[in-house]
Amino acid sequence: MSGGSASIGGHVSGFAATRRSDGWWQGWALTAGGLFLFFGYLTLRAFTGKYYWADPYISPVASPPLFTPVNGPGVVPLHHAWFGAFPSFWPRFLPQSPAFFIPGLAIAFRATCYYYRKAYYRAFAATPPACAVGGAPLKYRGETALLLFQNLHRYVLYGALLLLVFLWYDAFAAFFRNGKFGIGVGTLVLIINATLLSGYTFGCHSWRHLIGGKLNCFSCDGASKTRYKIWKKSTWLNERHMLFAWLSLFWVAFTDFYVMMVSSHHITDLNTW
Amino acid sequence: MATRTFKVWRGDKDGGEFKEYSVEVQPGMVVLDGIHRIQAEHSSDLAVRWNCKAGKCGSCSMEINGKPRLGCMTRLNSLPEGTVTVQPLKTFPLIKDLVTDVSWNFEQNKRIPPVKLKPRDADGNYRMMQEDIDRVQEFRKCIECFLCQDVCHVLRDHHKHDHFVGPRFMIRLAQLEMHPLDTVDRVPAMRKEFGSGWCNITRCCTEVCPEHIQITDNGIIPMKERVVDRYYDPIAWFLKKVFGGSKA
Numbered sequence: 001m002s003g004g005s006a007s008i009g010g011h012v013s014g015f016a017a018t019r020r021s022d023g024w025w026q027g028w029a030l031t032a033g034g035l036f037l038f039f040g041y042l043t044l045r046a047f048t049g050k051y052y053w054a055d056p057y058i059s060p061v062a063s064p065p066l067f068t069p070v071n072g073p074g075v076v077p078l079h080h081a082w083f084g085a086f087p088s089f090w091p092r093f094l095p096q097s098p099a100f101f102i103p104g105l106a107i108a109f110r111a112t113c114y115y116y117r118k119a120y121y122r123a124f125a126a127t128p129p130a131c132a133v134g135g136a137p138l139k140y141r142g143e144t145a146l147l148l149f150q151n152l153h154r155y156v157l158y159g160a161l162l163l164l165v166f167l168w169y170d171a172f173a174a175f176f177r178n179g180k181f182g183i184g185v186g187t188l189v190l191i192i193n194a195t196l197l198s199g200y201t202f203g204c205h206s207w208r209h210l211i212g213g214k215l216n217c218f219s220c221d222g223a224s225k226t227r228y229k230i231w232k233k234s235t236w237l238n239e240r241h242m243l244f245a246w247l248s249l250f251w252v253a254f255t256d257f258y259v260m261m262v263s264s265h266h267i268t269d270l271n272t273w
Numbered sequence: 274m275a276t277r278t279f280k281v282w283r284g285d286k287d288g289g290e291f292k293e294y295s296v297e298v299q300p301g302m303v304v305l306d307g308i309h310r311i312q313a314e315h316s317s318d319l320a321v322r323w324n325c326k327a328g329k330c331g332s333c334s335m336e337i338n339g340k341p342r343l344g345c346m347t348r349l350n351s352l353p354e355g356t357v358t359v360q361p362l363k364t365f366p367l368i369k370d371l372v373t374d375v376s377w378n379f380e381q382n383k384r385i386p387p388v389k390l391k392p393r394d395a396d397g398n399y400r401m402m403q404e405d406i407d408r409v410q411e412f413r414k415c416i417e418c419f420l421c422q423d424v425c426h427v428l429r430d431h432h433k434h435d436h437f438v439g440p441r442f443m444i445r446l447a448q449l450e451m452h453p454l455d456t457v458d459r460v461p462a463m464r465k466e467f468g469s470g471w472c473n474i475t476r477c478c479t480e481v482c483p484e485h486i487q488i489t490d491n492g493i494i495p496m497k498e499r500v501v502d503r504y505y506d507p508i509a510w511f512l513k514k515v516f517g518g519s520k521a
Contacts, residue, residue: 008284009361009363009367009373010360011336011360011363018339019338020338021358022340022353114494117474118475121475122475127426127473127475128426131475131480132336132341132429140426140430140433141471142427142471143472147473151501152507154498205495209494209495209498214499214502216450216453219404239487239490241490
């Protein structure tokens with residue numbers, strides 16, 4: 001038993017109180033640590049505003065770039081940004097980082113994801129920290145009040161699908177340097193990144209619902225049968241959603257790290273150019 | 274022969290205490306066997322609900338070493354060495370020892386609108402294909418052990434019995450809503466009366482299900498998504514505001 005006070009049935013109440021004798025806190029600690037580490041790293045990188053570009057590789061933290069700084073170490077070239085340089089009215093206290101625009105959708109997508117909700121409700125809100133373990137002494141409203149915004153997950157999904165198009169474009173663009181076809185370690189890193197993110201996105205519960213789950217009859221007409229086939233594939237991914245959530249998160253961070261290291265000349269990209 | 278210490282809650286709604294029993298154990302024994310041996314050798318008035326002893330009736334739900342489990346499906350050699358702690362379910366009122374009053378669950382079931390089938394085909398038959406009912410059949414594996422209800426923190430810790438129907442009945446709702454022949458619209462009730470928004474999908478219900486039903490991914494989340502379809506679709510909301518229309 002850990003913590004709390006005993007009541008009828010010998011049950012204990014209070015934060016983290018339980019009679020569980022297994023290492024329930026290990027999963028909690030791993031999840032909390034993993035979320036803190038990877039989201040912490042990506043947030044930090046979003047605010048650095050540099051080393052996002054190592055021709056022909058672009059970090060997923062900065063892609064697609066709406067604006068880019070005019071100069072600075074490892075910044076995305078001006079011609080690569082949709083609208084060129086950052087506008088003059090950009091606040092001085094904020095670094096000029098392309099990560100603040102469309103890539104932010106990825107954060108919103110993960111923040112409202114059904115898997116991550118479980119992960120951070122347990123890890124950070126402790127509602128509850130683990131099964132049959134006492135939760136944080138908070139007034140619990142579930143997702144009926146402040147957290148109603150979680151219901152917008154599917155609309156962030158639309159943004160994530162758009163983002164996926166750009167990330168695949170980046171991966172294919174990584175085969176060309178100055179118009180010359182080739183391949184480098186960075187190309188493979190970017191392709192794996194887009195692949196894992198596709199596995200994560202197409203296993204999304206909202207995608208699975210929209211693509212076919214909302215139907216009650218899968219066999220009623222041709223369109224339903226097609227949607228059923230896609231739904232089944234999405235279900236396969238959905239059953240591995242947690243795996244893809246973590247793999248893709250790790251790989252986004254790794255991709256950015258790799259681009260940063262090449263861009264800052266700490267490592268040399270092996271390639272055919 | 275090896276022995277194992279069982280620490281079993283003895284008492285009723287007015288109070289009680291843990292009592293320890295030393296029980297001879299053999300390979301293959303489950304926790305319920307140990308309880309039966311206590312009844313036979315130490316305390317014949319120890320109350321426990323059980324029936325099939327095969328993991329199919331859902332009667333012997335209890336908390337073993339702090340986790341909601343079926344007594345008949347928990348082998349002693351699957352538990353860590355040392356004392357085995359056995360308690361009644363926490364979420365429901367205690368009757369005696371390991372027996373709780375789970376009748377609240379049956380009341381919830383009565384609140385759910387039953388299936389209302391659409392008209393038969395012209396030849397007088399109903400037709401549905403296997404792929405249409407695969408999802409529904411998963412939910413029909415439920416043995417109503419109520420372990421999911423017990424572990425659900427909305428009921429267990431926050432006592433929101435008046436607001437949330439619990440995971441067992443969310444999948445009952447899903448089972449009916451996804452039925453290809455059913456015509457009843459339960460989405461408004463799912464949101465209000467049955468409280469789908471109270472679930473914060475921490476998946477403990479799925480973790481404890483002895484039938485391995487994917488309660489959260491295949492039942493609760495699809496139902497939450499249907500509620501989103503109806504109530505939280507900003508595009509539909511905007512169109513309704515601009516062009517008017519009745520609230521579903």
